[in-house]
Amino acid sequence: MENIYQNTNFQLSKNPRNEECPSSSDSGDHTVWKRVLVALSLLLLCALGGLCVLGALYWNKRVAFEALSEDYSRAQEQLSVQQNSLNGNRTCSLCEERWMFFGFKCYYFSTDKLNWTMSRDYCTGKGGHLVTVTSKEEQDFVSSHAQVTRWIGLNDLETEGQWMWVNNKSLSETGVKFWFKRESDSDGEPDNWKEMDFSGENCGALGHESGYIDKWFDDSCQNLKEYICEK
Template sequence: MNQQERVGPGTAAPAEGSSCSRLSPWVLLVSALAVKTALMTVGLVTHVSQSCDKPAALQGNHTELHCILAVHQSKGRDWKCCSEGWRPFQESCYYFSDDWMPWNESQQNCSGMGSQLVVINTEAEQAFLYKEMGRQFKHQRNGVILYIGLRAQKVGQWRWADQTPYNETAAFWRRGEPSDQPSDELCVVIHYQKDIFRNWNNVPCTIDSYRICETAAETI
């Protein structure tokens, strides 16, 4: 044994596993990175969850909007939003009134809100309205009537308020409707009752009824 290899009294011999002590900083670094990654993952999940509940563009001054996520095959995804008190569905917003008016006053009231009496184009739209009325009028045992934007200038000559041509295949009349007598029943209501999906009924335009207004949804 030479001088450099000699171990003096009271001096502990080097441990064979001294290389582990040199690795300990790396272990600490890896552990720290693992903790950081976990925290970032939690933050990402929280962000995604919040984004699903409310679009980022709606933070702050837009909290009064109600939105649904729309997915388009060519355009990707965006949000369709409606003002407080309006219900979103596809490209439109719908307002269900809590007061009664004749048809003309109902259309004027909708127009004053930048909308019109609802124009129903598809079975999916009818299904949405049926479901929403069930939610809003669930305590009405005898059913309710709500004006829609369909009326006739003469018996049988139906036309929508926005001049959309009447399509018989997308009409949802109650059994026995529309009636030709009396001849003054030229406006159409939805006569909502539970379990009756086909619920349109023609009535005189002067009766007071609830109404459904429709306007285009805001894209964000």
């Protein structure tokens, strides 16, 4: 009987139904956490999507604002051309003596000659800067009054080949270029010629000693030229 009793206990202890099973509460906790993680993931995706939409809206508004600013500037210059024509091209009284009015700005065409750096500093001292050409109307105006080659506010002193205006705007930002192009040379200006200055030609000028006053040339910043200020 003792043997039969022991065998019976042994079989009961080996019965799989007597092994401990995971509780239903533990399984429920795992399910809740999975749902929480899924919900958080969906919220994160929605937040990222919202940021992308806001970024796209901001970029579109910025591009539209810049385009509107350029159109406004051109409209001002065209209005100034009409005003000058009506007034017989007389200088506006808002400009100082020897300064010419155009596009709601005043321009000074020097009679003395300085190098590019000294020209820049002179214009700054007068409350302006070397002229920055941002439209064909402005290019036509300054070239029609220049008569001789003059310094303008264009240079690539900081990075060779990256031409910047004195107001730190690049040519791609202003959107206009009037470099001189030779028929025999597809590249033309700027050519960074180093025969006269080993450091190259790093400053922009309106016209050349040989003429072409309506085009831009790069030249040695040490050369003496007349210049154009703007304010």
